[in-house]
Amino acid sequence: MENAHAYGLLAEFDTPADAMHAAEKVRDAGFTRWDVHTPFPVHGMDEAMGLKNSKVGWFSFCGGATGFTAGYTMIWFMNSFNYPIVVGGKPLMSPMFPFPVVYEMTILLSAFGAIFGMLFLNKLPKLHHPLLKNRRFKAATDDKFYVIIETSDPRYVEEETRELLESAGCKHMEMVGE
Amino acid sequence: MASNELSSSVKIAAPPRELEREPLVLNNRPLGWISNQIVGIIEGKTPRWWWITFVISALVMLLCPIYIGYLITTGVGVWGLNSPIAWGWAIVNFVFWIGIGHAGTLISAVLFLLRQKWGTSINRAAEAMTIFAVMCAGIFPGIHVGRIWFAWWLFPLPNSNGPIWPQFRSPLLWDVFAVSTYFTVSLLFWYMGLIPDLATIRDRCKNFLGKFFYGLFSLGWTGSNRHWSNYEKAYLLLAGLSTPLVLSVHSIVSFDFAVSQVPGWHTTIFPPYFVAGAIFSGFGMVLTLMIPLRSIFKLHDLLTVRHIELMCKVTLATGTIVGYAYGMEFFIAWYGGNPYEAYCFQNRAFGPYWWAYWIMISCNVITPQFFWFKKLRTNVVLVWILSIFVNIGMWFERFVIVVTSLHRDYIPANWSYYSPTKVDVLTFVGTFGLFMVLFLLFIRFLPLIAISEVKGVTDYADPHHPRGGAKGGHH
Numbered sequence: 001m002e003n004a005h006a007y008g009l010l011a012e013f014d015t016p017a018d019a020m021h022a023a024e025k026v027r028d029a030g031f032t033r034w035d036v037h038t039p040f041p042v043h044g045m046d047e048a049m050g051l052k053n054s055k056v057g058w059f060s061f062c063g064g065a066t067g068f069t070a071g072y073t074m075i076w077f078m079n080s081f082n083y084p085i086v087v088g089g090k091p092l093m094s095p096m097f098p099f100p101v102v103y104e105m106t107i108l109l110s111a112f113g114a115i116f117g118m119l120f121l122n123k124l125p126k127l128h129h130p131l132l133k134n135r136r137f138k139a140a141t142d143d144k145f146y147v148i149i150e151t152s153d154p155r156y157v158e159e160e161t162r163e164l165l166e167s168a169g170c171k172h173m174e175m176v177g178e
Numbered sequence: 179m180a181s182n183e184l185s186s187s188v189k190i191a192a193p194p195r196e197l198e199r200e201p202l203v204l205n206n207r208p209l210g211w212i213s214n215q216i217v218g219i220i221e222g223k224t225p226r227w228w229w230i231t232f233v234i235s236a237l238v239m240l241l242c243p244i245y246i247g248y249l250i251t252t253g254v255g256v257w258g259l260n261s262p263i264a265w266g267w268a269i270v271n272f273v274f275w276i277g278i279g280h281a282g283t284l285i286s287a288v289l290f291l292l293r294q295k296w297g298t299s300i301n302r303a304a305e306a307m308t309i310f311a312v313m314c315a316g317i318f319p320g321i322h323v324g325r326i327w328f329a330w331w332l333f334p335l336p337n338s339n340g341p342i343w344p345q346f347r348s349p350l351l352w353d354v355f356a357v358s359t360y361f362t363v364s365l366l367f368w369y370m371g372l373i374p375d376l377a378t379i380r381d382r383c384k385n386f387l388g389k390f391f392y393g394l395f396s397l398g399w400t401g402s403n404r405h406w407s408n409y410e411k412a413y414l415l416l417a418g419l420s421t422p423l424v425l426s427v428h429s430i431v432s433f434d435f436a437v438s439q440v441p442g443w444h445t446t447i448f449p450p451y452f453v454a455g456a457i458f459s460g461f462g463m464v465l466t467l468m469i470p471l472r473s474i475f476k477l478h479d480l481l482t483v484r485h486i487e488l489m490c491k492v493t494l495a496t497g498t499i500v501g502y503a504y505g506m507e508f509f510i511a512w513y514g515g516n517p518y519e520a521y522c523f524q525n526r527a528f529g530p531y532w533w534a535y536w537i538m539i540s541c542n543v544i545t546p547q548f549f550w551f552k553k554l555r556t557n558v559v560l561v562w563i564l565s566i567f568v569n570i571g572m573w574f575e576r577f578v579i580v581v582t583s584l585h586r587d588y589i590p591a592n593w594s595y596y597s598p599t600k601v602d603v604l605t606f607v608g609t610f611g612l613f614m615v616l617f618l619l620f621i622r623f624l625p626l627i628a629i630s631e632v633k634g635v636t637d638y639a640d641p642h643h644p645r646g647g648a649k650g651g652h653h
Binding site (some may be wrong): 014015016017018019020023035036037038039040041042043044045046049051053054055056057060074075078079082083085087090097098100101103104105107108110111112114115117118119121122124125126127128129131132137138139140141142143 | 208209210213334340341342343344345346347349351352355356359362363366367370374377378380381382397398399400401402403404405406407408409410411412415416419420422423426430433630631633634638639640641642646647648649
């Protein structure tokens with residue numbers, strides 16, 4: 001059985017339009033464990049794949065809320081609780097003077113949320129991936145477009161899947177090992 | 179040819195030829211060509227000019243450790259500072275470098291948000307410039323504190339001096355947070371942009387070390403669209419976060435001056451004026467760096483004359499805002515009715531530092547006005563020469579603000595004159611060496627143009643364009 005050690009069926013396309021039409025077909029056929037690999041983000045591919053809006057925004061928001069709260073708390077603790085300093089007879093705490101620092105901390109932690117949230121959702125860094133061993137797949141970061149359907153997909157039947165990708169205009173197809 | 183392609187695809191009324199925008203990548207270069215051209219710079223042999231400039235820059239950089247070491251072991255007396263001019267070249271250089279560091283994030287964030295696709299060709303190098311400029315800037319406040327071994331007091335770190343914390347009402351402390359946040363976010367934004375391009379280099383790499391390091395730092399990127407989806411959202415969020423950040427950083431730098439009571443510093447125009455000046459100087463430096471790189475690496479199809487023209491237009495706009503701010507400062511000095519303020523500005527233009535003021539005016543206000551003319555904007559050599567005047571002018575602007583305001587304030591008995599010493603000058607020269615060393619390493623080992631982003635703005639990337647494979651019937 002070849003498929004026992006196979007990761008998936010890799011189909012190569014020459015243009016983003018071909019890859020997108022293939023993605024639409026794969027989506028409509030109801031596959032779940034599949035992906036499209038492109039050298040740059042292709043406009044409209046998310047819809048073609050049926051992907052929902054990315055969740056990165058929530059990570060960023062939580063980061064920002066943490067930065068904002070932590071900023072005010074830190075300054076209140078340092079300048080008016082743990083070691084109160086009276087400057088020019090002004091109140092020990094006000095929302096105004098810490099604002100520039102709190103603003104920067106909000107942005108800093110929102111940015112952390114966006115970047116590390118993105119890496120977390122993408123399960124990166126990843127030191128190994130079956131596709132990275134495939135010689136032909138190296139063009140995925142250059143000028144070719146790939147659709148991969150994993151053999152573990154419940155709808156995967158080799159003959160039918162091959163036919164589906166061929167009907168989408170795929171010129172080259174190969175099995176990728178685990 | 180065009181009519182053939184159009185007949186096979188969806189019929190769209192094409193705009194007349196003269197209204198069509200010039201493409202961002204000339205000569206219809208295909209996707210593979212873009213990777214070859216940019217990664218080819220890294221894969222090729224190290225050019226002789228690179229070694230020559232690298233060795234010279236590294237030797238110049240040595241001035242930094244030598245004179246900073248001398249400063250630490252001897253004391254701030256080795257600088258030309260005196261009372262009342264306690265802020266001299268160190269602060270001038272700090273603001274100068276931070277200002278240069280503003281174009282990178284501005285280009286990548288603001289141009290991205292405004293859907294200005296031309297930013298993709300210059301954003302990578304401009305962001306690298308930002309990071310290296312902020313590194314150079316960061317040296318100066320650190321060594322300016324005098325007793326350098328207490329520089330860590332700037333940060334709210336737990337310590338054993340009883341509970342003693344930084345004083346958060348001070349703009350100087352706001353500055354610590356602004357600059358360190360700016361550096362961190364710029365670095366992360368730059369690195370995130372690099373990930374797909376590092377994967378491109380990894381996939382072409384032949385030698386073991388290259389495979390290992392590019393492989394490690396590309397984090398296992400496969401170009402998966404599920405990843406791109408999150409990546410693009412994170413990119414958009416970072417652009418949205420960096421825009422208020424980049425505006426806040428130079429505003430906060432200007433608070434260092436504006437919150438004080440010194441005539442010439444205590445003005446509300448400072449934040450927008452500083453931000454415009456920072457963008458102006460940043461674009462000046464991008465032009466200074468990119469124009470030679472463009473001809474050395476034959477990047478004329480990626481970094482077109484249109485790109486240079488557009489940068490000239492931003493320089494013209496921000497330079498004119500700066501010119502307006504100079505005029506408005508003078509107007510308010512008279513209209514505000516404060517005699518100290520009025521004297522300060524009169525003294526700036528006609529006092530002992532008149533030469534610095536007029537160098538500033540001619541470089542910053544007159545130089546960009548040449549960019550009104552298309553003939554001059556498209557003359558690349560002339561643009562490069564003018565961009566150097568912008569750099570010089572912006573250094574003098576900070577000198578004028580810092581030194582002329584301090585040297586004659588309220589009581590004539592306190593008046594004095596300031597000149598830098600050899601140590602001041604050579605430390606500053608040394609930071610140029612540091613900047614060049616870092617920038618040369620960057621162009622040798624990292625892609626100096628964002629490969630995946632430039633690919634994304636070509637016709638070949640558009641699935642609805644005939645070159646992207648669109649056929650009739652879809653939609």
